[in-house]
Amino acid sequence: MNKRIVVTGTDTGVGKTVFSAGLAGLLGANYWKPVQAGLEQETDSECVRRLGGLSSDRIVPELYRLRTPASPHYSAEIDGIRVDTETLRLPDSGERQLVIEGAGGLMVPLTARTLYIDIFERWQLPVVLCARTGLGTINHSLLSIEALRKRQIRILGIAFIGERNAETESAICEMGRVRWLGRLPWLVPLTDERLQAAFKDSFVSSDFLNL
Ligand SMILES: Nc1ncnc2c1ncn2[C@@H]1O[C@H](COP(=O)(O)OP(=O)(O)OP(=O)(O)O)[C@@H](O)[C@H]1O
Numbered sequence: 001m002n003k004r005i006v007v008t009g010t011d012t013g014v015g016k017t018v019f020s021a022g023l024a025g026l027l028g029a030n031y032w033k034p035v036q037a038g039l040e041q042e043t044d045s046e047c048v049r050r051l052g053g054l055s056s057d058r059i060v061p062e063l064y065r066l067r068t069p070a071s072p073h074y075s076a077e078i079d080g081i082r083v084d085t086e087t088l089r090l091p092d093s094g095e096r097q098l099v100i101e102g103a104g105g106l107m108v109p110l111t112a113r114t115l116y117i118d119i120f121e122r123w124q125l126p127v128v129l130c131a132r133t134g135l136g137t138i139n140h141s142l143l144s145i146e147a148l149r150k151r152q153i154r155i156l157g158i159a160f161i162g163e164r165n166a167e168t169e170s171a172i173c174e175m176g177r178v179r180w181l182g183r184l185p186w187l188v189p190l191t192d193e194r195l196q197a198a199f200k201d202s203f204v205s206s207d208f209l210n211l
């Protein structure tokens with residue numbers, strides 16, 4: 001039985017890391033951010049550990065820690081290295097499930113020739129697509145869905161992040177023919193306790209089990 005889930009999004013900054021923290025906390029899963037671009041501020045792994053309440057042994061180390069917060073292909077060039085996409089092999093997660101977060105949106109380049117979506121296609125894991133609820137998200141979401149479908153990547157569903165927008169959420173799910181998994185509201189302040197409580201109210205763990 002597959003126990004690994006990819007968390008991707010319609011864009012950078014949509015809330016994949018916060019969602020991943022909530023999901024890993026809800027499932028008791030491990031977390032992996034294969035390629036981290038940007039080290040000056042809290043990394044995604046550090047954020048998931050803090051907000052998801054994960055012990056350090058549940059965080060799989062990144063394969064690439066690139067200094068510059070930019071597209072990984074460029075951030076790697078600045079660091080004088082090249083992402084070897086052949087090394088992006090799925091780690092064994094042992095007894096626990098594994099939440100894997102991409103970087104930015106689907107068509108983010110890891111190298112001049114390889115997009116993250118190409119890696120998702122190779123992995124053939126189910127994908128949760130994180131999306132905003134505000135104006136502009138319908139286009140971003142339907143484009144992302146189309147790209148995933150074209151590569152026959154299984155979409156578990158859409159996880160919305162932001163304030164309720166019933167018309168937009170239903171338009172995306174109906175026109176994109178994808179499941180509405182839930183909506184994580186915007187939490188201010190954003191704390192581990194508030195996230196974990198809100199996540200339990202927003203999502204159902206059975207949607208992410210027995211994949
Ligand atoms: N539900 C939420 N409530 C409050 N703040 C949030 C929420 N989701 C995300 N944020 C904030 O929005 C910003 C972007 O979120 P996040 O880092 O999760 O995005 P991302 O999609 O993982 O970005 P990246 O592409 O860089 O990995 C962060 O400052 C985060 O704290």
Ligand SMILES: C[C@H](N)[C@H](N)CCCCCC(=O)O
Pocket residue numbers: 012036037038068069070071072103104105108
């Ligand atoms: C730096 C940022 N936080 C992410 N890690 C990488 C986002 C890459 C976005 C590339 C793009 O779509 O222009």
Ligand SMILES: [Mg+2]
Pocket residue numbers: 016017018044101
């Ligand atoms: Mg992130």
